[in-house]
Amino acid sequence: MLDVRRLRLLRELSRRGTIAAVAEALTFTPSAVSQQLAALEREAGVALLERTGRRVVLTPAGIALVGHAEAVLERLEQAAAELAAARTGLTGTLRIGAFPTATRVLLPPALAALAGEHPALEPMVEELDPAEVAPRLRAGDLDVALVHEYDFVPAAPDLALDTLPLLDEPMYLATPASAGGATLADCRGEPWILSTPGTLCHAMTVRACQAAGFAPRARHHVDDFGTVLAMVSVGQGVALVPEFGAADPPGGVRLTPLPMRRRTLVAFRRGAAGHPAIAAFTAALRSCSPVTASRA
Template identity: 60%
Template sequence: MLDVRKLSLLCDLERLGTIAAVAQARTYTPSAVSQQLSALERETGLALLERTGRRVTFTPAGRVLARHAATVLAALEETGAALAALRTGPAGPLRIGAFPTAVRTLLPPALVALGREHPALELMVTEVDPADAPAALRERRLDVALLTDYDVAPGDVDPDLDSVPLLDETVFLAVPAAGDCATLGDARDQPWILASEGTQCHEATLRACAAHGYTPRVRHRADDFATVLALVGAGQGVSLVPGLAAGQATGVRLVALSLRRRTRIAYRKGAAGHPSVAALVATLTGG
């Protein structure tokens, strides 16, 4: 019988592209990953990878196995969810990942309600950027996570995850109260407060400004919207802020844009029926 952990590494390799990337994601050494994949080849009796120096590519057999392995992993997840559903109710650890604004606004009432209705649940929240959440779900560091994407920067469809929509909100241009910007185009010559490179907020801002023919001039970098709004209120620049964070604005004028941000509740494929996951989804969506 094929080892599930080795199959998971093969799926990681197909997704990430290199053994070094798999090793980094799994906190293994590249040598350990290579040994596990070689052991998987011995188990199948087939060459799964072609090695040229430090590079590896999938053989036809490797691609077939990786495709079926993803189905197997999802089926195992669904099986675990079905077995968990036979218990008396949601219980045990539920690891939730969410971005800071959601941790402050969306999660507290949900945590209170879940704790009251399902006292056997052990709720654990971790702040995580939506860009990092899919990997945390796949690697089983999280059970549920809130993911976001913008209409100007749509998120990739991850075949290992399922999700349900939670929120669709307006994105605002935040300017100092005394500022005279009325459109995104007016902010062309303003200093900007941008999120860190690699985050969705950063990419969405670059694309929104590019649509108006310019690249924003960065003065400050901040990832937490409360910090962003404090800097805007202090006259340090302008920024894009989603509606969920707009209530924190003081000394700031918010200009509604045509941009939208969407938030989804995501979990591993096959986990929708897990009682703990289902309870959190129902609480957050009001279902």
């Protein structure tokens, strides 16, 4: 019989490529991961891995087994959801991941509504960038998460996860008010305020500028949109900000709407859509989410 925990390790290895990366992501030691994968090979009776230098490549049998692992893990999520639905009332913890503006704008009213409907359910929120969500969901560290994607940075497909659309919001070019109106192309020579490299917000700005025919010259790297707008207001650069990040901008900032959007989605492990806690959380979000509109 194949061990489900070892199948999870094989699935992570297929995505990360090295034993060390799997160990770091799942807080194991590399030797423990190697031992568990060796045990899985013994259970399977065929070679699942080939080592090429420091990387590990899955054999055809290993690749096929990952496909079966995805199906098995999805069915286990469905089983857990059905068992939870058979219980009376929602209890226990619901581990939620969310990006900063969602934590500030979307979660407070949704959590209040959730507490009113299901007082025995204990939501636990962790703020993180959407780029970190997928491995945390796959590893079981999170149950559900709010993620976003941009027109220029679509979400990468992940067979282990499902998403439901929640809302979308417009994007704005933030420039000093003294500079007058501007387009992206007008700002090719300006200093830019970008998010931290490796985040989706950073990739969005870089790709949007590239689509306008230039590479942005980064002066500052700042993740908090309120701070970004404060720096724009004193002439420290220009930036792209979403609607939720542009609420109550300081004086001295001009916000010009752009023909691009940021979309927010609810993400969870495939097979878990029917889990009553996740369904209740999604319903609370949808009942409380603001309707965004472009600024005049």
